Amino acid sequence: MHTMWKGTISFGLVNIPVKMHAATENKDIQLRQLHKECQSPIKYERTCPVCERPVKNEEIVKAYEYAKNKFVVLDEEELEALKQEQADKAVEIVDFVQLAEVDPIYYEKSYFLSPNEGGAKAYGLLRKALKETEKIGIAKMMIRSKEQLAIIRVYQDTLVVETIHYPDEVRSVADVPNVPKEVEANSQELDTAKMLIEQLTTAFDPTKYKDEYRHALLDLIEQKKEQDQTATALDKPSPDAATNLMDALQASLERAKQDKPKPKQPQLSKQKEKKVKKKKTGT
Template sequence: MPRPVWSGAISFGLVTIPIKVLPATENHSIRFHQYHLEDMARVRTKKMCEIEDREVSNAEIGKGYEVSKDTIVEITDQELAALPLPTAKAIEISAFVPYESIDPIRIGEGYYLQGDGQVAAKPYVLLRKALERSSKAAVAKFAWHGRERLGLLRVQDDVILLHAMKWDDEVRSPESLAPRQVDLDDSEIDEAVHLIESMATDSIAGQEWATDRYTAALEDLIAAKAEGKEPPEAPAEEASGGKLVDLMSALEQSVRKAEAARGGSGEDATVHDLPKKRGAKKAAAKKTTAKRATAKRATAKKATTKKTSAARKTTAKKRGA
């Protein structure tokens, strides 16, 4: 379980629930360093003082706001923590609304809320059950990272989740983006609905298309270059069979393709394996990190036979996982 990112309380009415906030998602993207192409040396960012013309440490760096060109106001962490906001130490619930009434474009990062100690157990379960029974979500305000934010509390698998939300003025209007009015036949709309039904599924979980193919391909690329091999080639694209005549033709062909992929009528949909456990992803990430350490040496000169053999074993284990 990850470390808490914030500790405080949930407040609604006169009820207070001590909680810890934990990230609900993970990022498995592969990260790169910057290198000088000529000699493959690391390129690093230095924090320099403009007046003294020297690098400064994090301990010497503070926050400041530029009021004017010649005036900067220093703001300390202690002053930020002491701001007179009720939401500085509490997630303050303002109202309860139907979850379906929230525009998804306003919903951001998700966090798990964990009761902090035995004193939190009863009011935590009380709020969770009340949200479930009422079929409502709670709209709240909280202050993190130098700003007050809007939040949404909902229930999933007996745990209360907090989603950061956008304020009204942070969502741009889409009015100018809508296409001009076009003529559509009912038959075209019906065929589009047919296509949607043929591609419908009850859940994203376990679907073979709900996987990160980019990261897997990137891992293969890194492994190949670490062994001094040529990068894998992209598979040849299937022939399109010529240009589609019109929109209706495109819809009809799409429906036939979707139904064929799901077993004819769609009633006998393909059953997919469940997604790999997080532990497997973490193990793959560790293997990728180990390969990064050899990538620099592989670019400068060929690896020895012993190192190449070890890298091949590592790659074989990763692909077999």
């Protein structure tokens, strides 16, 4: 399992060197966008709307927009210094609480923790203490340039970090529109609803549930592959040497035609000029 973070978790005077691994994975099916005409993948370029040209990575800086089209530009060195300052801190458990006290709305992402070298005993100590007290730890940690609030708990004999949202990241329920304060329901309707809930109540078994849409989409993709309903992107045509030579010759010929001086009209003698004028005037 890939290690995505190494650090130390501490509570009191106990320090636990640990490694962190992603506990979940996104299995959404990623669909590419193709040009319908030639089946080639569509490319997206970062462009500047003012300069009207593509922008290279080294030309891009980060900034915070504090008002419409007003920015505070932040140097990479400044951001790196802030990140390093926080990353150097150990993950410290600041409080222990009951798991039921943390509403699931705060949950964000799960990570497995494994002990690093020399940390097995302290790891086992924390795991056993959390199990027997039925508590979870509240901690702060730095993940991918963001300071995260997290809980540390036991899951199937393994310590797990659950990153959770800060309170100001959870929107107020007062902002949700059209929520009724109280709904009148007669006793018969309420009893029927309770009975239905009881009939559908069972032990939670996550293996019962699956992503029906994802499986159906995978089946459709496999079916199209078996029926050879596939597309191959065309290679971008690159002109060969002969084509380049022909283009160069054609361009040279066109330029030569434009640059070639026009032939001068032969000058007539004075006697011939008089004869031409008499013919034109009829005299």
